[in-house]
Amino acid sequence: MxxxxxxRIAEVTPTLDALRRRRPVTRDQLQASFDALFQPVSLxxxxxxERELVAAFATGxxxxxxxxxxxxxxxxxxxxxxxxxxxLAEAETASTSGPFGAYTELGLQPENTDGERYVPADxxxxxxxxxxxxxxxxxxxxxFRPREASGDDLGRLLDAGWSTDGIVTLxxxxxxxxxxxxxxxxxxxxxx
Numbered sequence: 001m002x003x004x005x006x007x008r009i010a011e012v013t014p015t016l017d018a019l020r021r022r023r024p025v026t027r028d029q030l031q032a033s034f035d036a037l038f039q040p041v042s043l044x045x046x047x048x049x050e051r052e053l054v055a056a057f058a059t060g061x062x063x064x065x066x067x068x069x070x071x072x073x074x075x076x077x078x079x080x081x082x083x084x085x086x087x088l089a090e091a092e093t094a095s096t097s098g099p100f101g102a103y104t105e106l107g108l109q110p111e112n113t114d115g116e117r118y119v120p121a122d123x124x125x126x127x128x129x130x131x132x133x134x135x136x137x138x139x140x141x142x143x144f145r146p147r148e149a150s151g152d153d154l155g156r157l158l159d160a161g162w163s164t165d166g167i168v169t170l171x172x173x174x175x176x177x178x179x180x181x182x183x184x185x186x187x188x189x190x191x192x
Contacts, residue, residue: 004031006180009071010187019190030183033176037169045166050132051173052079053087058139058177060091067188068181086127090136094118098144115144134160135170142174 004027006012012020020027038051056076059069069091076084100115118140125133134157141149157167 005034005071006030006183006187009067009180010184010191011067012187013191016187016191020187030180034180037173037176040169045163046169046173049080049083050135052076053083053132054135054139054170054173055177056084057087057091057094057136058143058174059181060088061095061140061143062181063095064088064092066181066185068177068184072177083128083132086124087132087136090120090124094136094140096144099146101145101147103147117141117145131161134162138167138170139174142171143178 006027007017007020010016038048038055040046052072052075055072056069059066059072062069064070064073073084073088076087094116096116098113098115100113102112102114103109118137120128120133120136128136138153138157141153154167157170158164162170
């Protein structure tokens, strides 16, 4: 068996390892994505701590006992113990079931659903800083209300100090984590 992140989080057995080896490109690309996002060539636009804290928040929205959430919570606590506690508490508070949002296309409007929109409290923003608080709000938007993401939302990130490259990285990170979380959940279901 290889030592990759999904194997570790999902506690892959030899049987599941054999199954994963049937899709070597998928397996390799998933690990390569992790490496690119968490061991990047440059931290100029998104710091390592920001990456770890956003990952803990994004995965924690599925519940603190989710294996992927447990993995990223530990990494966040190691990277930034003070802010990790606040981020993990926010993930627990902001956790909901979705997705939510409104379609603009007429034929899809019957599928509109309303739900919570996460906005960090002023006290949370004071501890985390405007930049990270904006990143958490954007993460929640992408996880639970992706069809509503707009230019205004990107503007809020720019106003909070995110660069265009940083916003792209942040969005890639959230997308990757959602996929990784689904893979881990699927493997654990197969193992059971």
